[in-house]
Amino acid sequence: MSRDLPADLWKRLTSTVGLVCTNVDGTVNVMSAEWSCFVNKQPLYAAVALGPRCVTGGRVEEAGEFSVTLCAEDQAALADFAGSFSRADIDKTGSDLVGLGAPEATGTPWVTGGVVAVECLLRQVVPLPSHTLYIGEVVAAHLPDGPVRPLVKHGAMYALGEPVERTQIVAAAEVRPGGTLRVAATGPGGAGAREWRVTLLDADGSPTPLGTYPSALYDDLLVDVPLPAGQDAGALSGHRVVVERDGAKPGTARVAGAGRGAAPVAGAGPGTAPVTEAGRGAAPVTEAGPNTAPVTEAGPNTAPATEAGPNTAPVTEGDPGAPPRPGGRPVTACPGLPESPLRIAVVQTAARPLDIAGNVRIAAGRAGHAARRGARVVVLPELHLCSYDLRRLARDDGAAAVRADRSGQVTDRRMEPLVRVAAHHRVTVLLGAAVRRPGGPLTNSLLAVEPDGTVSVPYDKRHLWHDEEAALFSPGSRASTLSVDGWRLGLGVCYDMSFPEHARAAALTGAHAVLYPAAYASGTEHRAAVYLRARALENTVYTVFANPLGGPAHRPCAGSSAVYGPDGATVADAPAGEDTTLVADLDPKALAAVRRHLRMLAELRTAAR
CATH class of the missing domain: 2.60.40 (Immunoglobulin-like)
Incomplete structure (x- = not known):
């Protein structure tokens, strides 16, 4: 499929820093790839390695193509700049040092001024332990008019060559x-x-x-x-x-x-699609590379929920173990129903043991990727920030814990990448963490990262899994819901779903869905499916199961995350063992239809005195 390319072009594609361009729906981004090189001569394939903090991998997969410019020596400052910020931080194409050339064979422009620039069609994605390799077939090449010195070393990362002194902002x-x-x-x-x-x-x-x-x-x-x-x-x-x-x-x-307006593209002429600057707005986003896995969409084919409406103020409810209301009269469920669908994303991925900063980056990447597909709420598994490895937690809970103040607010700087994703995309992210409050015990908790930039602890797991968890954590004592776009979302963690009273309490306080980040071990996920179908049906609510991959060798997890409808039917489910993000729509019309037919909440009668 390659066009007429110079026979010795592969000799120019030696490993060095590359400037990778992506174009998704007219939004152009430039990102540095520390390792860029050729990997096959005939047909000619080029590869870029992108790290776990980089959103560009997801953009490459979404577009199915990319361009890469191997940097010239005088592009050291630009390479540093492009790698320091995400497209969600800022439109980097506005810099005077970013020149964009018009594409010939793809829809993706390329950065001018380098040793060589190539346009590529994505052919293979290779996950590696710390990076992901994106391999593309070269379909067009752009060479400089004269000799250009390649950028061998910049900053302090490499031992080959002399450092290039940077003097330019x-x-x-x-x-x-x-x-x-x-x-x-x-x-x-x-x-x-x-x-x-x-x-x-x-x-x-x-x-x-x-x-x-x-x-x-x-x-x-x-x-x-x-x-x-x-x-x-x-x-x-x-x-x-x-x-x-x-x-x-x-x-x-x-x-x-x-x-x-359109970003200027050098040499653009008739027939060249304008490269626009859509997707405005941003706060710093650091996104996971290897974990921007395929997104499976399911549910009613509705448009993404708009950004209007209330956004995620945590509402703390009473104790779900409280006695029933006396008198033998019907218990009236919350009459209000949401007006529009809510798109929710469930991330099924592995976490790194005790690596809060790394797991925040994974969460940020997946949340940003899901938000671009219209998700308004993103749910990650139990203890995602430290990984569900209780033996390691027992040895060093100090490395694993997120600090919160007595009011449940979190100001840990390691959360900043995720805070910025939530603020930019106006998305709410819910994920598990080990939390320690001043003078208090360790809790197995949920963090809510909200569009206004706050991080709070809306819920502590109430039902701890036997002695294994009880030896590490103290149980929570209160239920809680989040409100997002008119949807009231009850919260629970893993073993909580085993207790019918937990979901019933949420439903009686008006919940339309109950979210359960979890860590069910491989081979036990069928129990979660039984529990959550039952909790959904008996309370006519949606239930959401976010289960991880990986974990310690003695207790691995295999995913099987799912969303269940208010009639207990499966709305969407993720394959076991697959690193993916499940996207589904919670539909208020479906919820209303089920509740018209199944009136358990409205007709619930407590025992008479």
Whole structure:
């Protein structure tokens, strides 16, 4: 399928840093791939290795194609910048150092100025222990006019070659939906240079200082800048941003997102599709690479739920073990039903033992991938942040625990990648963690990462699994629900589903669905299916089962995650052993129809005195 390519092109595709371009629905992203090389001569295949913090892998799989530019020596600063931020952080194509060439054989542009750029059709995805290899067939190549020195070493990561000294700031700027201006930058600084100065230039070059800002993580800049009084964000077309700091050359960028115009593509002419800047908005997203596995969609074929409506304020309910209401009269269930479907994603994947930061990155990647498919709620398994390995937890719960204050708020910086995904996509993420409050015991809890940037502990597991868990954790004492887009979602963890009273209490307080992150061992998942079908049917609610893969050798898990409807039927289920994300729609019409026919909640009668 390759076009007429130079016979010796493979000799140019030696392993070095690559700038990978993806184009998904007109949204272009540029990301660094530390290892890019050729892997087959005839037909010519090129490969890029992407790490677990990179969203680009999911974009490559979604588009089925990519381009990669092997960096020239003078692109060291650009390589550092492209690898420091996600497309969800900022539109990097607005930087003055990012030139995009028009594609010839695909729909994906390529970064100009490198040793060679190739357009590729994705042929194979190879998961590796710490990275994922994306292999594409080269269908077009773009060579420089003259000799170009390749980038052999940048930063402190490699032993081959001499480091390239970076003196240039690389910057990008983008209009945010709320009327602010997001600015991102990387670059060196002199001794003690921790501050960045940001200036807005209008179309005539007149400067307006926007302030001085401290460095973010890794000494980069990522800040939302309020616009000057009277400045209309929609009128920034033609404006530029200058970012400066002591000891470095200033970086400049056009303001992306102003007027939602097309990104400039070098050489674009008739017949070249414009590369647009859709998908505005963002807070820092660090997404998992190997775990952006296929997404299985099921349920009613409805459009993704809109972003309007209430968003995830945790509602704490009373004790589900409370005695029934007296009097022998019907117990009235919550009469309100949601107005629109809720798309929910269930992540079935493996976690890394005691690696909270790594597991946050996995969760962020999968949540972002699911949100792009319209999910409003993403559910990950029990103890995802530390992995369900009780023996390791017993040896070192300090490494495994997330700290919360007495009110249940979490401010752990390791959660930041997931917080930013939730904020950018306006999605709620629910996942399991070991939690320790001041002066309190360890709990097996659920964290809710919400679109407003907060992380809370809405629920502690009430029913601990025998002595194995009781030796480590203290049980919770309260039930809880989350409210998302008018849907009330009851919360439970694993063994909680074995107790009918747990789901019944949630249903009587108005829950439309009950979510159960879990860690059922391989060979026992059939019990969860029986429990959750029953809990769904007897309470006319949706039930959601998020079960992991992997785990310790003596107690592995094999997934079989599922969503069950209010009549107990399977809405969607994931194959056992497959790393995947299950996406399903919770349908208010289906819920209403079942409750009209099966009126257990409305006709429930408690025993008379």
